[in-house]
Amino acid sequence: MNDSYLNFVNSPFGARLARSLGLPKPEVLRRYRADQPEFGGLVALGAGREPHLLDALATLVASIGVTSVAHASAGLWVPLANRHGLMTGRFEPADPGSQGKLAALLFDASGIEDSTQLEPLHGFFHDTLRSLGKCGRIIVLGRPPESCATPRQWTAQRALEGFTRSLGKEARRGITANLVYVEQGAENRVEATLRFFLSPRSAYVSGQAVRIAAASSATSDDATPAFDWRQPLAGRRAVVTGAARGIGASIASVLAAEGAHVIGIDIPTARDALDATMRQLNGTALAFDIAAPEAPAQIAAALDEQGVDIVVHNAGITKDKTIAKMTDAAWQSVIDINLSAQERIDDALLAAGILRDGGRIIGVSSISGIAGNLGQTNYATSKAGVIGRVQSMAPHLRARGITINAVAPGFIETQMTAKIPLAIREAGRRMNSMSQGGQPVDVAQTIAWLAHPGSAGVSGQIVRVCGQSLIGA
Amino acid sequence: MNDSYLNFVNSPFGARLARSLGLPKPEVLRRYRADQPEFGGLVALGAGREPHLLDALATLVASIGVTSVAHASAGLWVPLANRHGLMTGRFEPADPGSQGKLAALLFDASGIEDSTQLEPLHGFFHDTLRSLGKCGRIIVLGRPPESCATPRQWTAQRALEGFTRSLGKEARRGITANLVYVEQGAENRVEATLRFFLSPRSAYVSGQAVRIAAASSATSDDATPAFDWRQPLAGRRAVVTGAARGIGASIASVLAAEGAHVIGIDIPTARDALDATMRQLNGTALAFDIAAPEAPAQIAAALDEQGVDIVVHNAGITKDKTIAKMTDAAWQSVIDINLSAQERIDDALLAAGILRDGGRIIGVSSISGIAGNLGQTNYATSKAGVIGRVQSMAPHLRARGITINAVAPGFIETQMTAKIPLAIREAGRRMNSMSQGGQPVDVAQTIAWLAHPGSAGVSGQIVRVCGQSLIGA
16 A cells, blocks of 8 residues: 555655666556546647537536647647637747646647547657646647548557557656547547546556547437536445445445445445445445355345436455466456456346436456456456456447446555565566556556546546556557 | 677576575576477367367367367366367376376367356366476457446456466466457357467467457458468468568568568668568568658559558667657657558559458557657657557458558567667566566567468557566556
């Protein structure tokens, strides 16, 4: 739970020592605090040819109340910003220091249709990256490659992934770099996602590519209920499994802070901790063993009267052994609790209509589920299955306006990781672009974004919460 | 080009020292040699419920002439093998040593339709993994998740990825583990792919998931021309760019050994090396700068008369710098040579019908293109673009029976990597399941498999040649 190296090198003496020895100095990440402004500072805008998303960006900039400057590549921004009544200026590469450090770099690449048009990406970040302050934010916006009209356009848009991921690895200093692919017609669905990636809430989310889909003809986008950005989950009911402690308790706490009524589920042996956690949040505690055959019906019965809007499948276990030493029971229990139980519970809630239209299902996968891991054949199988669950269910749920996504945590500082031997723990902590482990709240905030009523365009996706871990597949 | 640590720890003295100090001892990988049998030893078969691919596996086992043993999970294998006239026996977990070391483990998971049915994976590999010899092979076979009939089946099939990747990380000792997803109706298209993954040709390919698609109604599968497994590319003409030296020369050499007539292209300044390489292979040397505007037309003209069957876009450059220090010229030249030039050349060859129906296009991407890399915004952008090129063109080319794929090399021992500073080079070499860098021939053999007439079902895919590098996204 405690990264003593991070604390040490950020003390006055430790910082001097690290500097003189050439040791890495991970940045103390800025995280969201309710008593501090979420957004602020100067945002620089860049663009490729014929950008399609500047209007959406102007709406965002007006909504979060930041000041913008336009890079030479985004000449269109100044008149547009003026029309939106925004204060704006020009970014001067010759004298970048004069404007102070930038808080964020936004690049609209949506109009790039050919690999020969990629140059403005270089121009913009070449000029601006050094002016981006600590814990700054980089967002590249494009069009989903698979929905592009021509192979040339698809190719150029797909190239943005390699660019954004490289930038995340270069930037360091707690800076995140993410890519948001906005489908044509989804321009009015981007704000919740862009707010998340600009906010300190996404402190440990970097190197990700996220897609925002347009409303399907079957659903009406206007059906998105009105919400308050300060309490977006007000009036919503959220189930969180494994909510007694650790990451689950953090998820429950963040969802409650966003206004949700949380129904925490955990095993009967964790009842006291669950009760204590739920009491603090004015939530509801339900002690069930989710792996029990009768659990889906029991959970459905308990939720039936008022229904539920958000289901977070956080409960999970590990029983690590190499496969030659892994018992059948260790295999089966991990698969059952981490994967099959979620399938049974979702099916029960969906069949009975207890999960309401416009609802949210959020699974918890893992970097191990993406890349595999030594000694975790059972766990990685279950967590890869969660990815399959998300990808297979998303199209089925679309007509009801229900989204399904998963987070895939990397190295998160918990009681579980505190038990890992020091050398392996240190490797896990440092092998990412933040040079540190994440906190449970980083996972929780990512889930809150996926649960947001404004995230209707985000479905079928796996978002890593890993500080851009080197590890992948 | 020379991994002195690998050589040292595999010397008698070095092996003793490594053992006493607890140092890692990477295995000397067994690679394909024309003067040694490609296949041999005992293959163990396992299966989940209602396996659909045992017939295809029996054809393979008969074709490559190995002996099989059936694990208890694959009871159906014994009568089936007998019907095919194969020698077979039963794997006895109580006394695995009695049968000698196994050369390969094959598991047919194609009938698994629900996460509750995954247990036989554990049972089979639990019993057999320790009996698998050095440089052994693991292949798990399943159905492509996205073509499954139900979300439950999709989920269970997707879970196989986490399993196979974990197994690859556990197995060590030069063992590879790969997953082959066989679409329904593609059972007759699996042999070239399964041969590759069983062969020493795939020494450095592990942790990959490959899909084999059925013939589309537009193409007739019977159109696959007859070929000889010993000279599968006989009568085919293959263009290789950047063929003068390094990986390109190795690609040219392997394709020629498989029977192809190779047309090597390289820049005019490399003409002497190109001529020398092509002379050895009885190939044709063409000195062109592929980035020149007139190159596509010139290459098309040079190939027009006889046409071409295989195009390998191997030519590529790096110009590494952090983006703030990267010149516009360094950005542009890398994008142009590594990506845009390929687009122009393919378009010219396709438009004029010079690339014949049933042809093969093979690009070279990179782990950097998948995961991004520090100091390589230009290179990673170009290599991510190659992925987009493959994914976007595959559906367009399907009706003509042309496949397009890419390899993504990890750390390959070349003159380029020999210049990397020692500490970084050592990290790159060891951070994969083989604990060593790959050889140019490993990339070349993977390309030869994709170029194979029997690989008609493999298109739109990116295959890493990285020894299952830890690095990914």
